[in-house]
Amino acid sequence: xxxxxxxxxxREDLFGRDNEVDSILNFIRGRSRFLAIYGxxxxxxxxxxxxxxxxxxxxxxxxxxxxxxxxxxxxxxYQLISNCLTELSIKWRLENTIRNIAKIxxxxxxxxxxIELNIEVDWRSVYLTDLLxxxxxxxxxxxxxxxxxxxxxxxxxxGKVDLTQILAxxxxxxxxxxxxxxxxxxGVLHDFLGLENPKSPLYGRFIDELTIAPFNKDASIxxxxxGFRQYGIEITMNEILDAVDKLNGIVGWLTYxxxxxxxx
Ligand SMILES: Nc1ncnc2c1ncn2[C@@H]1O[C@H](COP(=O)(O)OP(=O)(O)OP(=O)(O)O)[C@@H](O)[C@H]1O
Ligand SMILES: [Mg+2]
Numbered sequence: 678x679x680x681x682x683x684x685x686x687x688r689e690d691l692f693g694r695d696n697e698v699d700s701i702l703n704f705i706r707g708r709s710r711f712l713a714i715y716g717x718x719x720x721x722x723x724x725x726x727x728x729x730x731x732x733x734x735x736x737x738x739x740x741x742x743x744x745x746x747x748x749x750x751x752x753x754x755y756q757l758i759s760n761c762l763t764e765l766s767i768k769w770r771l772e773n774t775i776r777n778i779a780k781i782x783x784x785x786x787x788x789x790x791x792i793e794l795n796i797e798v799d800w801r802s803v804y805l806t807d808l809l810x811x812x813x814x815x816x817x818x819x820x821x822x823x824x825x826x827x828x829x830x831x832x833x834x835x836g837k838v839d840l841t842q843i844l845a846x847x848x849x850x851x852x853x854x855x856x857x858x859x860x861x862x863x864g865v866l867h868d869f870l871g872l873e874n875p876k877s878p879l880y881g882r883f884i885d886e887l888t889i890a891p892f893n894k895d896a897s898i899x900x901x902x903x904g905f906r907q908y909g910i911e912i913t914m915n916e917i918l919d920a921v922d923k924l925n926g927i928v929g930w931l932t933y934x935x936x937x938x939x940x941x
Contacts, residue, residue, distance in 0.1 A: 719929025
């Protein structure tokens with residue numbers, strides 16, 4: 678349903694973003710290595726990304742950097758990596774692959790099995806480039822998707838994690854791993870990656886870019902009409918135009934508006 682407030686994961690719930698989803702799918706299936714998805718807050722970045730990841734049928738790791746909750750320690754970041762590996766194993770039935778990797782890399786600990794599986798990557802002993810290397814060797818393809826990636830710049834510091842180095846290493850050496858980053862603070866993500874900054878490890882690398890734009894007026898109107906129709910709710914054109922004028926084509930706000938409307 679269009680007015681569900683969680684990020685969408687299926688194309689049938691996603692309004693008017695076929696081109697965006699298709700360009701992510703083309704990226705995943707094509708030769709490019711890195712993709713940055715830009716867009717202002719609430720414009721629908723996560724939804725577009727999740728729908729594409731679900732359709733691509735290629736093992737992926739999804740990390741929402743906001744889950745660090747401002748705990749910018751290596752330890753916390755490794756917890757997110759651990760969750761990611763656990764999900765990768767369960768969802769893509771890669772438990773055996775991950776078990777093989779754990780035999781080679783000391784510090785990857787596996788508890789339980791099947792859907793009870795729990796993987797722990799020890800932040801004190803495992804190098805992420807080793808882990809990525811092992812994943813690259815043992816999988817045909819892998820997509821690493823990091824939502825709100827600009828937050829990870831905060832991890833940098835002595836004894837912590839410099840993600841741009843890890844990304845540059847991945848870019849140069851692990852051709853079957855693709856990376857997708859999203860950022861709502863467009864300039865911040867851009868500066869963090871430093872593609873044009875000679876001091877950045879990623880300097881001079883080429884990255885595909887996709888910008889998620891707000892809906893235009895027509896699309897906003899259609900979005901509300903279609904959404905209300907799904908709930909069988911009558912709403913006047915005046916009400917719709919009034920909302921559309923106020924909400925500037927930001928899908929997140931249109932969704933809230935519709936959701937409040939049908940909850941009444
Ligand atoms: N194309 C769409 N069709 C229907 N609903 C959508 C669409 N895009 C986004 N939404 C809805 O709008 C809201 C915001 O979407 P989403 O979380 O994907 O945006 P975002 O850009 O990632 O936001 P944030 O900047 O807060 O992370 C969610 O409620 C989501 O369900
Ligand atoms: Mg988001």
